[in-house]
Amino acid sequence: MTDIFSDVEPMVFKSRINVPYAWWTGETAERFFLALRDDKKIMGTRCPVCEKVFVPPRKVCPLCFHEKMAWVEVSSEGVLESFTIVKRQLAALTRKAPVIFGLIKLDGADTSILHYIENPGHEDIKIGTRVAAKFNEERSGSMQDIACFRPIS
Amino acid sequence: MDKAAVIGVGITKIEANKIKETFADMVWEAVNKALSDAKMTIDDIDNVITTSNDFWDGRTISCMAVGDASGARHKNVSCVEGDGTFGAFYGLARVLSGSYGTTLVTAHSKGSESVSSLITNAAFDPIYDRALGMDMVSACALQARAYMHRTGTTPEQMAMVSVKNHGNAKYNPLSQLPMDITVQDVLESEMISDPLHKLDCSPVSDGCCAVIIANGKRTSRYGGVPVWIKGVAFCADSYFIGDREISKAVALTKAAKNAFSMAQITDPLSEIDVAEVYDAFTYQELMWIEAMGLSEGGKAGINLEKGHYDIKGRLPVNPSGGLLSGHPVIAGGLIRIAEIVKQLRGEAGGYQVAGARTGVAHGVNGLCGQSHCVWVLTAS
Ligand SMILES: [Zn+2]
Numbered sequence: 001m002t003d004i005f006s007d008v009e010p011m012v013f014k015s016r017i018n019v020p021y022a023w024w025t026g027e028t029a030e031r032f033f034l035a036l037r038d039d040k041k042i043m044g045t046r047c048p049v050c051e052k053v054f055v056p057p058r059k060v061c062p063l064c065f066h067e068k069m070a071w072v073e074v075s076s077e078g079v080l081e082s083f084t085i086v087k088r089q090l091a092a093l094t095r096k097a098p099v100i101f102g103l104i105k106l107d108g109a110d111t112s113i114l115h116y117i118e119n120p121g122h123e124d125i126k127i128g129t130r131v132a133a134k135f136n137e138e139r140s141g142s143m144q145d146i147a148c149f150r151p152i153s
Numbered sequence: 154m155d156k157a158a159v160i161g162v163g164i165t166k167i168e169a170n171k172i173k174e175t176f177a178d179m180v181w182e183a184v185n186k187a188l189s190d191a192k193m194t195i196d197d198i199d200n201v202i203t204t205s206n207d208f209w210d211g212r213t214i215s216c217m218a219v220g221d222a223s224g225a226r227h228k229n230v231s232c233v234e235g236d237g238t239f240g241a242f243y244g245l246a247r248v249l250s251g252s253y254g255t256t257l258v259t260a261h262s263k264g265s266e267s268v269s270s271l272i273t274n275a276a277f278d279p280i281y282d283r284a285l286g287m288d289m290v291s292a293c294a295l296q297a298r299a300y301m302h303r304t305g306t307t308p309e310q311m312a313m314v315s316v317k318n319h320g321n322a323k324y325n326p327l328s329q330l331p332m333d334i335t336v337q338d339v340l341e342s343e344m345i346s347d348p349l350h351k352l353d354c355s356p357v358s359d360g361c362c363a364v365i366i367a368n369g370k371r372t373s374r375y376g377g378v379p380v381w382i383k384g385v386a387f388c389a390d391s392y393f394i395g396d397r398e399i400s401k402a403v404a405l406t407k408a409a410k411n412a413f414s415m416a417q418i419t420d421p422l423s424e425i426d427v428a429e430v431y432d433a434f435t436y437q438e439l440m441w442i443e444a445m446g447l448s449e450g451g452k453a454g455i456n457l458e459k460g461h462y463d464i465k466g467r468l469p470v471n472p473s474g475g476l477l478s479g480h481p482v483i484a485g486g487l488i489r490i491a492e493i494v495k496q497l498r499g500e501a502g503g504y505q506v507a508g509a510r511t512g513v514a515h516g517v518n519g520l521c522g523q524s525h526c527v528w529v530l531t532a533s
Contacts, residue, residue, distance in 0.1 A: 017211060021279070029280050030293040052187055054396070056281045082302070082399060084294035085347040092274035094286040101287055102394060103295055112395035114282050127302045143281055 014114065028059040033141040037069045042076050042146075044109050045069035052110040060144070075107035076133040083117055083125065104131055104149055116148040123151045154415055154526045155249055158372040158379035159530065160193025161365035162488025162491035164441060167329040167479030170265040171359040176210060179361035180259050187257070187363040191377040195224035198365070199253035204233045204240030204260035206483055208272045223259050223363075226472025236260070236431075237362060238526035245365050254371035259359035260484040269482075270356055275295040276520050278393070289433075289520060292394060294346035297436040299400035301348065303451065306439060308348060310454030312339035314435040315352045315477055317457070321464060322474025324503030329358055329479030339435075353435040360481030362488045380494045381531045383511075384416030389524035397521070402444035405515075405525040409445035416529040418511070421446050425529075427496050428468060428511040429489035431517040432475040438462075441515060442470060445527065464504055472496070472504040474489060486516020490528055497532040 025033065028045070035041040044053045047061035048068055055074055060067050083102040086093060093099055102117040118134070119125055131149040138143035163186025165171075165179050174182070180203075188195060201223045205215040211217060216232030223230070231247075233240035237260030245255035273289035301308060316336055322328035334352065342351040372379045388408040390397050397403070408420070418424045432438035439453035447468060448456050456462065462470040471477075472517060473492040474484050493512035495501045514528040 015211070025280050056393075081395075082295040082299040084291055084298060084349075086291050086294070086345070087347065088343065088345045090284045090286075090288055090290060090346070091268045091270035092288040092291075094284065099286070101285065101291055101295065103299075103399065105395075111393065114287065114395060115287060116285065127298065142284070144284060150456060153221050 011101055019027060028057050032057050033145070036145040036152060037139040037141040038077070042074050042106060042133065044072055044074045046072050054111050055106060055109040055113055058068060078104045078106035078109070079127065080114050080117070080129045080131055081105050082127055083133045102131065111112070115143070115146060118148040118150050121153060122152065123153060125150070125151055154367065154382070156372065157231070157245055157248055157366060157382045158380065159364055159490065159494050160191065160247060160367045160372055160375065160377045160379050161187040161193060162361070162494045163187030163190060163363045164327055164488055164491050165361045166327045167357060167358050167360040167481055169356065170406065171263065171512065172440040176261055176263060177219050179359065180219045180261050180363070183361040183363035184223055184257065184259060187365050191365045192375045193365065193377070196256060197375065198224060198228070198257045199255045200247055200335040201225040201228055201230040201246070202233060202240045202244040202256060202258045203230065203257065204235065204237045204483055204487070205261065206234055208275060209262045209264070209267065209482060211267060213422045219259065223257060235483070235518040236516040236526065236529065237484050238490060238514065239387060239518060241364055241366065241487060241490060242387060242526055243526070244386060245382060247345045248366055248368040251368070254367060254369065255367045257363060257365050258487065259361065259363045260487040262481050263359040264357035264482060264485040265359050265502060273520070290349065291346045292520045293434050293437070294349045296399050297348050297434060300436050300440050303400040304454065306454040308340060308437065309336055310439070310457055311353055311435040312336040313457055314402065314432065314438045318432060318471050318475040321472050322478035322505055325474045328474040330356055331478065349434060355433045355476040355480035358479045358481045358486070360479065360484050362484045362491050364487055364490055378498050379533055381496045381533070382528065383531050384412040384414070384418070384529035385527065386411035386415065387524060387526035388520070392523065400521050402440060402525065405441060405444040405522065405527070406446070406526045409526045410459055410526040411531050420528065422468070425468060425511055425513050427506040427512040428515070429471045429473060429475070429492045429512070430470060430515040431486060431489065432471055432477050433480060433517070436476065437522065438470060438475065439475065441522070445513070445515070460529070464506060469506045472501065472506055472514060486514070486526060489514040489516060490530070493528070495531050497530055
C-alpha cells in the first residue's frame with residue numbers, strides 16, 4: 001500500500017480552549033490572603049486533635065477529618081525542604097528562566113508551601129538552608145503578595 | 154479474591170507524533186489487537202471502561218468520544234479520569250460484581266497535540282499554587298532532589314536507569330525511543346529542571362492500550378491465554394505536595410502491601426519475577442521499587458549499579474523499556490499491565506524475562522505520584 005502522507009503536509013486543525021474562571025477563594029483562603037495583604041502575616045490552621053499546623057490553612061484537618069481548626073500565625077522564615085532550578089523555558093513558567101522553585105517549611109508549620117526562591121547573593125543553597133519571605137510593597141491578597149523567599153545569611 | 158484474569162491485551166506503537174491516527178483511530182487499533190489476542194469478537198464484550206483526561210484530549214467528556222471506537226455503543230460504558238491502571242481496577246470490580254463476565258478497558262492520550270507543561274500546570278491548586286508556573290517536570294525535580302538527599306542516590310545512578318530502559322527498548326518493536334546511550338550522554342543532555350536532565354525525563358508520546366478482563370468461566374471460554382489477577386490495590390496521598398513526605402511514596406507502600414497480601418505474597422523480593430513500574434522520570438523507577446518493598450530502603454540505586462534490574466538480573470524492572478522510552482500519559486500504567494501479561498505468557502520476544510511466573514505492574518496518577526495502583530499477576 002502506498003503511504004498517502006509521504007508527499008504531503010499532514011492536515012491539522014488548530015484550535016484552543018479559552019474559558020475564563022472566577023474561583024471563590026472560600027472563607028479560609030480569604031482570611032489567609034487578607035492577613036498576607038494587610039499585615040504581612042502568614043497564617044495557618046491547627047487541628048485540635050493531631051495538633052498539626054497546616055499552611056496553607058485548611059478548613060478541615062486532612063488527617064483527622066476534624067473541622068474545629070484554630071487559626072495560628074506561623075513565622076515568615078523557615079527551612080528549604082527541596083528546590084529545583086528550572087533552566088528550560090517551560091511553557092508554564094511566568095517569568096524568564098532560570099527560575100528557582102522551593103518547598104519551604106515555615107517555622108511553626110507542619111506542612112510546606114511552594115514558592116519562588118531568589119538567591120541574589122549567589123549563596124550555596126541546599127536542602128536545609130534557612131530562608132525568609134520577602135513581601136511585595138504592593139499587595140492585592142494572593143500568594144504573590146510574597147515576592148519570594150531568600151536565603152538568610 | 155474471586156477468580157479473574159486478563160484474557161487479552163493490545164498496544165499501539167508508541168510514537169512522538171501519530172499524524173495518521175486520531176484518538177479514536179488509536180483506540181480502534183488497540184481494541185482490535187486485544188480482541189484478536191483474546192480470540193474474541195466485540196459481541197463477547199459485556200461492558201466497557203474508557204480512561205482519558207479532558208485536558209489532554211482538549212475536549213470535555215473526552216471518555217465518551219472514544220466509545221464508538223471501543224465498540225461501546227448500546228453497551229454499558231463508564232469512564233475513569235486518571236491512569237489506565239485505575240480504569241482497569243474499575244473494570245475488574247465490575248466483573249467481580251458478577252453483573253458482567255467481561256470488561257474491555259481502554260486508555261489513550263496524544264501528548265503531541267497540546268502543551269504538556271500547561272496541562273500539568275493546571276493540576277496545581279488554582280487559588281494557592283498554580284500562578285507560580287510549576288508543572289509536572291519542575292514538581293518532580295523537587296521530589297528527585299529530596300529523594301537523592303534522603304537516600305544518597307547519585308545523578309550517575311539515575312542516569313543508569315535511562316541507559317538501561319532505552320537499551321531494553323531496542324528489543325521492543327512498539328517503543329518510541331530505543332537508544333544506545335551512556336551515563337555520560339544522560340549527564341550531558343540538557344538540564345531541564347535541576348537535577349533532571351532531558352534524558353532523565355520521559356518523552357511526549359501518543360499511544361493507546363486496551364485490556365480485556367474476565368471472571369469465572371469466561372476466563373477460558375475463548376481460547377486466549379489467561380493471566381491471573383492475584384492482588385490489586387490502590388492508595389492516594391494528600392493533594393498538596395507540601396503535606397506529603399515528598400522523598401517517600403507512602404501511598405505506594407500501602408498499595409503494594411495490600412496487593413501483595415491479597416496475592417498471598419509474603420516476600421515480594423524473592424517471589425516477584427518481573428516488574429513494570431511508572432518510570433516517568435529516572436529517579437521514580439528507583440523510588441517506586443523501594444516504596445514497593447522490592448529494594449531495601451535507599452539501596453535501589455546501588456542495586457541498579459549491580460545489574461539487579463537488568464533483563465537478566467535478580468529482579469528485571471521495565472524490560473519493555475518503560476515510560477522513559479515512550480510515555481503516552483493515561484495509557485502509561487495500562488501498558489505496564491499489558492507488558493506484564495506478555496511476560497507471563499512468555500510472549501515478550503527479545504525482552505522476555507526467562508521463567509517469569511509472577512509479575513507486578515504499577516500505575517500513577519497526580520503530581521509527584523500522589524496516587525498509585527498496584528497489580529500482581531501470575532501465569533497460567
Ligand atoms: Zn488533625
